[in-house]
Amino acid sequence: xxxxxxxxxxxxxxxxxxxxxxxxxxxxxxxxxxxxxxxxxxxxxxxxxxxxxxxxxxxxxxxxxxxxxxxxxxxxxxxxxxxxxxxxxxxxxxxxxxxxxxxxxxxxxxxxxxxxxxxxxxxxxxxxxxxxxxxxxxxxxxxxxxxxxxxxxxxxxxxxxxxxxxxxxxxxxxxxxxxxxxxxxxxxxxxxxxxxxxxxxxxxxxxxxxxxxxxxxxxxxxxxxxxxxxxxxxxxxxxxxxxxxxxxxxxxxxxxxxxxxxxxxxxxxxxxxxxxxxxxxxxxxxxx
Amino acid sequence: xxxxxxxxxxxxxxxxxxxxxxxxxxxxxxxxxxxxxxxxxxxxxxxxxxxxxxxxxxxxxxxxxxxxxxxxxxxxxxxxxxxxxxxxxxxxxxxxxxxxxxxxxxxxxxxxxxxxxxxxxxxxxxxxxxxxxxxxxxxxxxxxxxxxxxxxxxxxxxxxxxxxxxxxxxxxxxxxxxxxxxxxxxxxxxxxxxxxxxxxxxxxxxxxxxxxxxxxxxxxxxxxxxxxxxxxxxxxxxxxxxxxxxxxxxxxxxxxxxxxxxxxxxxxxxxxxxxxxxxxxxxxxxxxxxxxxxxxxxxxxxxxxxxxxxxxxxxxxxxxxxxxxxxxxxxxxxxxxxxxxxxxxxxxxxxxxxxxxxxxxxxxxxxxxxxxxxxxxxxxxxxxxxxx
Numbered sequence: 001x002x003x004x005x006x007x008x009x010x011x012x013x014x015x016x017x018x019x020x021x022x023x024x025x026x027x028x029x030x031x032x033x034x035x036x037x038x039x040x041x042x043x044x045x046x047x048x049x050x051x052x053x054x055x056x057x058x059x060x061x062x063x064x065x066x067x068x069x070x071x072x073x074x075x076x077x078x079x080x081x082x083x084x085x086x087x088x089x090x091x092x093x094x095x096x097x098x099x100x101x102x103x104x105x106x107x108x109x110x111x112x113x114x115x116x117x118x119x120x121x122x123x124x125x126x127x128x129x130x131x132x133x134x135x136x137x138x139x140x141x142x143x144x145x146x147x148x149x150x151x152x153x154x155x156x157x158x159x160x161x162x163x164x165x166x167x168x169x170x171x172x173x174x175x176x177x178x179x180x181x182x183x184x185x186x187x188x189x190x191x192x193x194x195x196x197x198x199x200x201x202x203x204x205x206x207x208x209x210x211x212x213x214x215x216x217x218x219x220x221x222x223x224x225x226x227x228x229x230x231x232x233x234x235x236x237x238x239x240x241x242x243x244x245x246x247x248x249x250x251x252x253x254x255x256x257x258x259x260x261x262x263x264x265x266x267x268x269x270x271x272x273x274x275x276x277x278x279x280x281x282x283x284x285x286x287x288x
Numbered sequence: 289x290x291x292x293x294x295x296x297x298x299x300x301x302x303x304x305x306x307x308x309x310x311x312x313x314x315x316x317x318x319x320x321x322x323x324x325x326x327x328x329x330x331x332x333x334x335x336x337x338x339x340x341x342x343x344x345x346x347x348x349x350x351x352x353x354x355x356x357x358x359x360x361x362x363x364x365x366x367x368x369x370x371x372x373x374x375x376x377x378x379x380x381x382x383x384x385x386x387x388x389x390x391x392x393x394x395x396x397x398x399x400x401x402x403x404x405x406x407x408x409x410x411x412x413x414x415x416x417x418x419x420x421x422x423x424x425x426x427x428x429x430x431x432x433x434x435x436x437x438x439x440x441x442x443x444x445x446x447x448x449x450x451x452x453x454x455x456x457x458x459x460x461x462x463x464x465x466x467x468x469x470x471x472x473x474x475x476x477x478x479x480x481x482x483x484x485x486x487x488x489x490x491x492x493x494x495x496x497x498x499x500x501x502x503x504x505x506x507x508x509x510x511x512x513x514x515x516x517x518x519x520x521x522x523x524x525x526x527x528x529x530x531x532x533x534x535x536x537x538x539x540x541x542x543x544x545x546x547x548x549x550x551x552x553x554x555x556x557x558x559x560x561x562x563x564x565x566x567x568x569x570x571x572x573x574x575x576x577x578x579x580x581x582x583x584x585x586x587x588x589x590x591x592x593x594x595x596x597x598x599x600x601x602x603x604x605x606x607x608x609x610x611x612x613x614x615x616x617x618x619x620x621x622x623x624x625x626x627x628x629x630x631x632x633x634x635x636x637x638x639x640x641x642x643x644x645x646x647x648x649x650x651x652x653x654x655x656x657x658x659x660x661x662x663x664x665x666x667x668x669x670x671x672x673x674x675x676x
Contacts, residue, residue, distance in 0.1 A: 016437075288548065
């Protein structure tokens, strides 16, 4: 398995650290603490907004600061950057409150991405946990744009509660498709919930794939990815066919601030997507 | 030889009494000269306007957690090891504005990034760069070049490096182990060896670049006889023999990467104060953070970067909580990065053996001792493969 091919370069900017002003074109409150923003240049003056699934941007609010957020939109649409942001810190909280036509600064895209082309002709398993499903959504769009290029397609998406499920309407559409099995599950639910309850690994036995011809992309909390990878290994998927997205504090996204180091890797530059067998030993070390 | 052209690779002799002429030539060539000065009981880097700004006749005594300046009893200009400062304070200032922006009417949160003001400071001549520091500059060059850090690179290409071959080793020095010194074999524009005999005080100057040769035009120099070159070699050879510390580096990358659970990390974590001194004093540590600095009136913001340290709680903060909550996690990150994963990232160690982190640690933690403790009882699990 080879890593992803070259990713598109970052937007041109007067300074490598300086954001480019974008306009909020659409805004969707996904849950009580998560919003999806569609961003485009205010005057259309920026070249096509190409990105690879798995890449991220630095989003900036004037007078507040900057934060790394994955792209969660359709890579087939080069007229916007779509980001799904969960309130976790000061800046992500402020991003919940930006309105239509407000300005959000953007620099990026950064990082490599999911090796989607390596999935050609293969069965594909996507497993997302919480906000970790957002960086997988571009993969799903890409696979569905060219559905005939891939084998079986299994998607598992876990959230804490039914109220935390992102992309609710869209999920109904995916669940209804005959050429895709989309399973969603929640950790806890009230009695009104008709769906599955349990961590994502409880849905794996339902999945059908041919292990040596399968690629798996996992994104979510580290413990979720580790347990899922172990379950997939037990099903016979080779460790070099499992890919995970890692997350650490990021200040620069340029490979120089040092914050995102994970063992020998700079997550911003060498990741955020890694082949599981290159990082699994570090995933089990506390406080790395 | 006055007024004669100086050639790269040649060696010349400068009499001690002519040293002011050398300083004057640096200034006349357009450089602002910075180098060692004595301030607040330590030898630190600052402006050198005349030779009396140098710590003439002083040396330093260094041990783990200890630094004292004491008189040498002679008139040496460079008779000491490295102090708490490193040249990164000029190449990678501890605080630097990255960009600024003005609020723009018409949309909530609108802004416009301002063009950076033109105009540049005069180029700097670093006077008294030691071999380990040349190696440290080369290491930071790799990190900032890989990140295409234009501000660093712009400053870097305007530096004249006047090296000094070390005549004394500090008590915490181990450059011989790291292969970075004490002899500066290259990477300088000029290299001085101070030759002090009771009756004769001179400098042997080796020319390393055309820029260095140009500075020397007009400086009163004599051709260097072969015996002065041998004398200079003996100066650094003596320094090499008197290193205060050593570190075994064979296999160190795998040793540390494969031992993240070694009990020694617990031991050092109980002593470490997480004060960040080692990272501030280290000439290769490049970690940094960026901060939003809004003007009170709200019409303008500046974005600044400043040195950061992997020893702070906030360094690893993600979603409001620190990944590295304990001193164990932070010390392990620092030492493993410096001595091990640096090879993966930049193809060399991140350590040059200057000893600053040992001297300036308030509790005297000595990384050469910590490495040896892990080496003496490595807890490598044999089933674990070496990482890629």
